[in-house]
Amino acid sequence: MSAADADDSRTPFLHVDLDAFFASVELLDNPALAGKPVVVGGLGPRSVVSAANYEARRYGVNSAMPMALALRRCPNAVVVPVRMARYAELSRQVMSIFDDMTPLVERLGIDEAFLDVSGATKLLGSPRTVAQLLRARVLTETGLTCSVGVASTKFVAKLASGRSKPNGLLVVPADETLEFLHPLPISALWGVGPATEAQLKRLGLNRVADVAQTPLDVLQGALGPALALKLHSLANGIDPRSISLEREEKSIGHETTFSFDVTDQLEIRRALLRQADDVAARLRRADVVARTVVLKLRYSDFSTVTKSRTLAEPTNVGRRIYEEALAAFDALGAAGKRVRLIGVRAEQLGAGGGSLGLWDPDEEWREAELAVDEVTARFGKGMLRPAALVKPPTAG
Template identity: 45%
Template sequence: MILHMDMDAFFASVEQRDNPHLRGKPIVVGGASGRGVVSTASYEARKLGIHSAMPMFQALRRCPDLIVVPPDKKKYKNISLFIMELLKQYTPCVEPVSIDEAFLDVSGCTRLSGSPEAIAVSIQNRMVKQTGLTCSLGVAPMKFLAKIASDMNKPNGITVIHKHETRSFIHNLAIHKVPGVGKNAMEKMKLLGIETLGDVRRFKTQLLVKKFGKFGLRLSELSRGIDSSRVEVQEEKKSISSESTLDMDITDAESIKKELLKHAEIVGRDLRRHHFFAATVFIKLKFSDFSQVTRQVKVNPPTCASSVIYDMAVVLAKNFNITKPIRLIGLGGSGLTKEKPYSQLDLFQSTVPPTEKWEKVDKTVDAITKKFGHGIVTKASLNKCP
């Protein structure tokens, strides 16, 4: 059996825990400006139709008395680390999915910790006692069912799907609840008359692949109770990134470059802090109509130099045909390695390669920043930002 643990309204619950005046009131965590979006809504706010990813101006329109709390990312991250360590006390097979949810494979743990249901109850009780927060858990023989189950009895609920119940559960499961089924897929589902996951079994796998691509194969397997995905223990980060929603939409190249430079500084600093080198640089742009695009490029050798990351990002941005105003810009590095990349020197080159020079400069700036605080040393062009 597999467990899926999902914290209840995580960011908002943390703020209500730490500030008694916020308890029982509709609050959201997110950007306070009109350009911001809701990161997490308390259950009091959800009753008013407010949800995560909703533009803040819409949330405030629904509830003029809504309390907006700015996010404290460092606090949430520290609590998340504590929660993941708590889960690892039940099984070493813990797969964090995000800052507030994780899968647990409890196979072979029953002699020490009891039945899967007993483990779920114990996690809930210890979560409240040790963090003051609640969580919901799904228990099922398949990973995708465990995730669905954890959302069925929120907040502070436990839903168990036993092996002998899976066939019936899958047959009656509303298709929109299947992870990966978005708006576009739902439109195609309606045309095919698919309302439940069980309805998918009426169609041949070839047709589903033709209609939905690779996801069609997964739909076919899930409808037959086949889920080959396993709980994967990942010790290292896959990527490091930074993004922000802009106060005003932008279209000009100089404004885009300044935003990319700001994020390159953050990403480079985080890479160096974790002793990583990135083999790929990627950028994300979200436009005023909420559509978004991403691009990536390989870096050889892998780097942690902010200037190199920035240069690669600028090249990527130039490849975009930007015809719409941009509301969000993101930048990151992936393909992370902790091994020092080797540089091939030119036969007549007697100096240190430019990439290594910039890495040394960045590390010097990091040391100054650590001692005297952020903002002591910044790029001149960033100082000119309004």
């Protein structure tokens, strides 16, 4: 185990796992269950355990176990039905927090994810600091706890989160990867099920270190070339996989459908500014810039028009995107028309971080928006907004 305060800038991967998620949601919504063994699932003759809290796990109750067996092991368990809609609601809140902190989020189902925080460290601090901030936000905004593993590879990060449960944080510095891995049993390696474990043990291999030190050709003879190479690499701390995103974004946009048709120019400008700021924030989180801004309008008769404007220099500054979208609105001659939907989209995306030249006309806006990004990452959306988006109080 690494030191309690371990940190390392070379550990960009986080594995975040919500602790006993389904059961924790039930305790969150019904605090009277605190301290009791709680099992989530049905009571039918073929029902299985969907989740169990840590009190129930002490009796040997685990997910996917027949409910009848679970109740024999823990007769005093409180059984609550599955509420998937509620779990999905809280999962979306948690994943939104992850998205606030980095665009590189690989969802692994409803209750866990990998994150690459390489970009976030520039804004928020070291990987450990980012992980601490993430855990604090999840607890504050949802009432749930999570365990986080931080490492130089996805594989080690996932192992570390498991070692830190429940409600913990473990950083494995890059230089300590093998020290962390090698004492573990061979079953800790991804791809080692009961059959493979038995094959490895027949070779006299019981620990990850044994696999790491075995010649590759010996492993290949027992396991085949593909699995042998995979396990040998993992055992030596080698895992080249990056975050797997569902899709590569070719454009980033935001649309609003008004609850009633709008002609008020101030209301339309507010909508454009809000959308431009949202699009720009997403560009910055993805560390990309856009060369083209596209405005989309749908009128009350459901006719739809678009107008694009190409920038002299690509940007991820909300104010610049807003001004281009407003110019497109004027060019469409839309003033006075009844608008049902309005949208702003950034296209022709390219890598950010390039030179801004000797003079950056958006420097002041850029600095202000980066400050807002930091507040958003730490405390959530809406804590800071442009004054134009704050409506004056209604006289009464």
